[in-house]
Amino acid sequence: MAPKFKEGDVVFSFSGRWIAYAHTALAYVAFLGALIVGLSLHYKKIVQNEYYGYPQEWFPSVSATIGDRYPERSVFMVGIALTSGPRFILVALYYFLTARPNSSLPKIIFWIGVFRTFTCGGWTYVTSTDDHHWHDIFMVSYLVATVPWTLGCLALSPPHPEAIKYRKIMAGSFFGMLVPLTYFFLQHKIHKVAGAYTTYAFCEWIVVLLDVGFDAVTVYDFSSLEIVVRDVKGLSRGNQKLLKDDIKEKERNQPVIQASTFDGPYNWWDLSVALADIYNGFLFWTLLTSLAVCVWYFPLWHMGLSGYEAAILATISPLLLGIPQIRSFAIKYNRWLHYSAVIPGLFGWQITDQVTRLGAVSFAVWQACMAWTAMWYAERNNSSRLQARVLAWVGGLMLSSIAKFACYSNNPLWPIMKAENGGWNWTGLLLAIPAVWHATRPVTTSGGDQTSATGKKGSGLMAGVGIGGLIFAFHSLLSDSSTMIAWTWSGFPVNGPQQVPYGAVTIAAMAAGLLFGTSSPNLLGSWTAYGVGAVGAMFLTYAQDWTAYYGALVFTVYLCGVAPVLIKSAVQHNPAIAFGFGFFIYILMVLFHCWVVAYAFVPYGPLVREHNDWVMICTVLQIGNGVFSALTTNAQSRAKTTKSPRGRKQTAYYLHLFFALQLLSMAIAYMRFPTNDYKPYHPEEKSLTAGIWTIHFSLDNDMWSSERRMASAIRELEVDVIGMLESDTQRIIMGNRDTMQYLAEDLGMYVDYGPGPNQHTWGAALLSKFPILNSTHHLTPSPGGELAPLIEATLDVYGTQVDVFVFHSGQEEDVEDRKQQSEYVSRVMLASPRPAILLSYLVTPPGQGNYNTWVGPKSGMHDIDHTDWDRWCEYILYKDIKRTGYARVSRGTITDTEIQLGKFVVGQAPDYSDTMIPEDQVAPGLRFPAMFRGEGVRGHAYHVFDEPRYFA
Incomplete structure (x- = not known):
């Protein structure tokens, strides 16, 4: 039986705005109270950071203030x-205020x-000292959740002009302040x-x-709410007058305002379909990116063309769709075509024979290219479904880039990966089976909305x-978030973006x-947008540092935005011509892209030697051809209901998932942000262990990615500084x-890359436990053969500046090249006024020919052990x-080249005896x-002398 309300039912009531007041006041008291106490009791301690203290640093960060010191922490x-x-x-x-029928937002x-409230408690009560890992997890989760909370509150904001104005101010200021915050943090952490x-x-x-102030704006919204405490059994002495009937009546007559952008229920099934589509992309x-890696294994070990390069022709399978019977079969059995690609392609890591593995991946790519082309062509008369397929395809590229961002630029499902080196092969395969089924579901609706x-x-x-x-362009520039940054x-000192966090x-x-491509296809398909994109590509190609990166971002936006326009146009043509021929053009560009650096090993290579700019120009002109065709085709093929509610809602699920992917990439960037608290192995001896290793592009003898095995060897050898050659894999x-x-x-090392992948070398890199104060990248004289990179870096070694040179000379066939290179590098080393070490690949026998230019008065350098007669390529000089x-x-x-190591001590007079x-007789730290010793570990052991050599 329902209770009867009497005069005393209302015990207490108050305006909802007091909740906003209380939240704002208590939050500010928590932060500012800790700040006041910290400044009063521990001022110099909380302004101290890892590099500087008072007076260079004179105001504490939030984390230092609210951290582990008592009583401010309390x-x-x-x-x-x-x-x-x-x-x-x-x-x-806020939920009760904004909830609407059939609205899920x-x-x-x-x-x-x-969730955000709980994560705030997590990083508050679990400090970095208590558990650094969980503190970071809670902090990242809180920051990531702040983005949808802010945007969601803006989208749902009731029609109160003052509230909307201040929310926009607070949100805009909050996100705008993240730019200088990140900049000055990098200035501190990286540049010190x-x-x-x-x-x-x-x-x-x-x-x-600003974060607290954003939520304080709810005071405007909650002023229309009255919070009432009732006594439903009449046990208290209440006051019915506390309940304002006029407010109830006013709210009763207030019209319901719908959130137009998010009308209707959130269909989780449709969201799952979009997710499966993106995973299928x-x-x-x-599969496509794994094919080239598997092909590369063979010319790598043959030192030239091997014949297996023909496997890249697997992408031209859409040519077969010109045959009506095959086209009908591919459309009708599209699901099984996808499965015939995914299963052998992802199962490739179980195949130990390298040729067979390449065959499985080639077949998978053949099937995948045909399956996707047939799927697009089948949707040519339905604009919304076609757009969804294109979003899934480009979104799949984005997800691939994110997966590589999380896994240090390796795709965890590649056939060169396995559990031992970071692969997630079984997980990816098990997820692929339901995802492909879901993504290739039969369409229940008939007909289309687009007239031919x-x-x-x-x-x-x-x-x-x-x-x-x-x-x-997608494959060469956007299949990894670090590629254009490397350009x-x-x-x-760092003057541009770094892979983390700018990936x-x-x-x-x-x-x-x-x-932009989905909201403004006419703009992205215009010549104006094409011109802007071309300018971005020009800056990426010809500039450096931030200028080049800004161009890269412009070109990235354009490429992803124009993709729906070009594909919408292409599907209106015969798929054998539009996509079969398109993939043939792609193959030619892949060869061109490789020829510009591999010119010394391929036929007619010198014709395109060092012309990466030609590759970019061709790419931009090719896209221009597509735009020219699309302006005619798309103008003649109009969609009737492209902007229908159904079409908008279907697209919205993909865009929501893209937003979630951005949050994921932000979290990855935060978790991977470098600490830069690197320490050498034996500081008590002021020891520097230097090494040189030609890593053969981090693909081992059995076609597995070798980073983890390399890291284990370097760590166990206690190498402080190491030069890496044949290290550029950004192609x-x-x-x-x-x-x-x-x-x-x-x-835990600083890293410097030699001339970037757009400079046509096979790569040189320097890893150092010591801060790199300055570095210069040289392209040494190479009139006839391959380009030879040189890194000239100055390190801060226990307070002493030491120059380290990392160099890879030309091949033995190019005699004049090696002569000029030896003279050039010797002049650079002789000019160094500081202690110096050369970590190099010289291609000359000890004591002969160019060796006498490298070692002696022309360079000022000494051989670390001139009695070692068994060397040919690797040398350490000092x-x-x-x-x-x-x-x-x-x-x-791991590779085809040994590791050579030298130990040095800073602060003692050199002895060249x-x-x-x-x-x-040697100190333990040296x-x-x-x-x-002996058999060593995992195939690594001291050899030639069977033991290290030590010098007085």
């Missing part, structure tokens, strides 16, 4: 505990608000600029105040040229391009990988630094690890 914790009550009520009230934002952390701290405090890019072109069409061949240029790199920015540009044929990302982060040891370590099965001493 003040903050108590304040946040008191804030939690109003916080949960605020989230609930308020529920989503409500649960995000609850004195005072940068203080500026960063001010930015951080402003962000905190991810599988396509996984009855007037003039554009050229099918030109459309194919555009498709070929688009796929090549912009100019050395230390997430590249991925965000991809999403922005897709958003299609090598997988657009970046081996140095994993090595640098896993080993000057003005004390040498204490030398060792040669066998390569195992050949006097050797037994190991027991000895080479004993674990590599």
Whole structure:
């Protein structure tokens, strides 16, 4: 029986705005109270950071203030505990205020608000000292959840002009402040600029105040809410007058306002279909990008063309769709065509024989290219479904880039990966089976909304040229978020973006391009947008550092935005012409892209030697062909209901998932952000262990990615500084990988890349436990053969500046090249006024020919052990630094070249004598690890001398 309300039913009531007041006041008390206490009791301690203290740094960061010191930590914790009550009520009230029939967004934002509140408690009560890992997880989760919470509140904001105005101000200021905050943090963390952390701290405090201030705006919204406490059994003495009937009546007559953008229920089934579609797109890019890596294994070990390069022709399978019977079969049995691609392609890692593995991947790519082309062609008369398929395909590229961003530039499903080196092969395969089934479901609706072109069409061949240029641009530039960043790199001090965290920015540009491409296809398909994209490509190709990267972002937005336009045009033509010919153009561009650097090993290679700019010009012109055709074809093929509610809603699910992918990439960037707290192995001895290793593009003898095995060897050998040669893998044929990302982060080392992948070398890199103060990249004289890179870097070694040179000379066939290179590099080394070490690949026998230019008065350098007669390629030279040891370590099965090591001591006078001493006379910190004696470990052991050599 329902209770009867009496005069005393209402015990207490108050305006909802007091919840906003309480939340704001308590949150500010928590932060500012801790700040006041910290400044009063521990001022110099909380302004101290890892590099500087007072007076260079004079204001504390938020984390330093609310961290582990008593009592400010307790003040903050108590304040946040008191804030939690109003916080949960605020989230609930905002949901009640914005909830609408058949609208799911308020529920989503409500649960995000609850999640965000719990994660705030997580990073508050689990400090980095308690558990650094979980503190970071809670912090990343909180920051990631802040983005949808802010945007969701803006989207749902009730029609109160003041509230909307201040929300926009707070949100805009919050996101705008993240730019200087990130900049000054990088200035502090990477460049170690004195005072940068203080500026960063001010930015951080402003962000905190804005974060709380954004939620304080609810005071305007909650002023229309009355919170009432009733006594439903009449046990209290209440006052019915506390309930304002006029407010109830006013709200009863208030019209319901619908959130137009998010009308209707959120269909989780449709969302799952979109997710499966994107994962299916991810599988396509996984297969396509894996083919080139598997092909690369064979010319790599043959040192020239092997014949297996013909496998790249697997992409031209859409030519068969010109045959009506095959086209009908591919459309009718499209699901099974996808399965015939995915299963053998992802199962390839189980095949140990390299030729058979390549065969399986080639077949998978053949089937995948045909399956996707047939799927697009089948949807040519249904604009919304076609657009969804294109979004899934480009979104799959984005997901592939994110997966590589998370896995240090390796796709975890590639056939060169397995569990031992970071592969997720079984997981990817098991997810692929239901995803492909879901993504290739039979369409229940019949007919289409797009009329076939009855007037003039554009050229099918030109459309194919555009498709070929688009796929090549996607593969060569966007299949990894670090590729274009590597193009912009100019050395230390850092003057441009770095792979982490700016890989997430590249991925965000991809999403922005897709958003613009779906919302404004006419703009992205125009010559104006084409011109802007071409300018971006020009800056990427010819500039460096930030200027080049800004061009890269512009070109990225354009490529992803124009993709729907070009594919919509191409499907109106015969698929054999538009896509079969398009993939043929793609193959030619892949060869061109490889020929510009491999000119010394391929027929007619010198004709395109060092012309990466020609590759970019051809790519842009090819896309221009596609735009020219699309302007005619798309104008003649109009969609009737492209902007229908059904079409918009179907597209919206993909865009929501793209937004979720951006949050994921932001979280990855945060978790991977370098600590830069690197320490050498034996600082007590002021020891520097230097090494040189030609890593053969980090693909081992059995076609497995070898980064993890390399890291284990370098760590166990206690190498402080190592030069890596044949290290540039930022090309299609090598997988657009970046081996140095994993090595640098896993080993805790600074990394410098030699001339970038747009400079036509096979690559040189420097990894160092010591800060790199400055570096210069040289392209040494190479009139006839391959280009030879040189890194000239100055390191801060225990307070002493030491120059380290990493060099890869030309091949033995190019005599004049090696002569000129030896003279050039010798002049550079002689000009160094500091202690110096050369880590090199010289292609000359000891004591003969160019060796006498490298070693002696022309360079000022000394051989680390001139009695070692068994060398041919790798050499370590030095000057003005004390040498204490030398060792040669066998390569195992990782590469075709051994590791050479030298031990040096800073602060002692150099001794160039050949006097050797037994190991027991050497300080423990200056000895080479004993674990590599005898049989060694994992195929690595001291060889030639069977033990290290030590010098007096």
